[in-house]
Amino acid sequence: MAKTQTVSFNLNGKAVKADVEPRELLIHTLREKLAHTGPHIGCETSHCGACTVDVDGRSLKSCTVLSVQCDGSDLLTVEGLEQGGELHAVQQAFHEAHGLQCGFCTPGMLIRAYRLLKENPNPSEEEIRYGIAGNLCRCTGYQNIVKAVKLAAERLAATA
Ligand code: FES
Ligand code: FES
Structure with missing residues (x-):
């Protein structure tokens, strides 16, 4: 060894x-x-x-x-991500916007979305797609993932 x-x-x-x-x-x-x-x-x-x-x-x-x-x-x-039993805004948004299917990519997608929104709290659709370009999803076609990141951005902005 x-x-x-x-x-x-x-x-x-x-x-x-x-x-x-x-x-x-x-x-x-x-x-x-x-x-x-x-x-x-x-x-x-x-x-x-x-x-x-x-x-x-x-x-x-x-x-x-x-x-x-x-x-x-x-x-x-x-x-x-979850704190004190509360899902983080990105987790809640992925849940509500159906940003996952099999869930295999989801842990990486969530943690990337978390950082993306720290880097750019109000990303455009193009910026979201670019921001998650290193995370592949074979199930969703990305539409709902993008929606989920947008929703999380709105929620985080509302609570800032
Ligand atoms: S397992 Fe690390 S990028 Fe695929
Ligand atoms: S939800 Fe299945 S790989 Fe993304």
């Missing part, structure tokens, strides 16, 4: 540690060592975005980054 090292993260607001191999991908650490199975493994080649997580305020495909590169980082996964 390869030598491991201990990495520390602030994961969804909680300090956690994991022993990882130098070659270990963040998605594997999250799912297999930290019991965060919200981020999905789709392609493992940085195409599909199912594994997207927020790292220090940026959307990152966790199949493309080593856990050791994220040592000391603030991580947000889909599990961290």
Whole structure:
């Protein structure tokens, strides 16, 4: 077995540690060592975005980054969006606008939508489509995903 090292993260607001191999991908650490199975493994080649997580305020495909590169980082996964039993506005909007079918892409889509709306609180349809271009959905045709992001933007603006 390869030598491991201990990495520390602030994961969804909680300090956690994991022993990882130098070659270990963040998605594997999250799912297999930290019991965060919200981020999905789709392609493992940085195409599909199912594994997207927020790292220090940026959307990152966790199949493309080593856990050791994220040592000391603030991580947000889909599990961290809901607060105190309340769905985040993006989760509620995806639910109401039917922004999902099978749900496989959804954890990555939600976390990307969360960051997209932080980067641009009032995106046009074109900007939403561009903003989620790294997240593939094989079910929905994207129409309702775009509607859901728009709805979330309106809700967040109303409560700002
Ligand atoms: S599993 Fe990471 S981009 Fe597809
Ligand atoms: S809802 Fe099935 S892949 Fe997006």
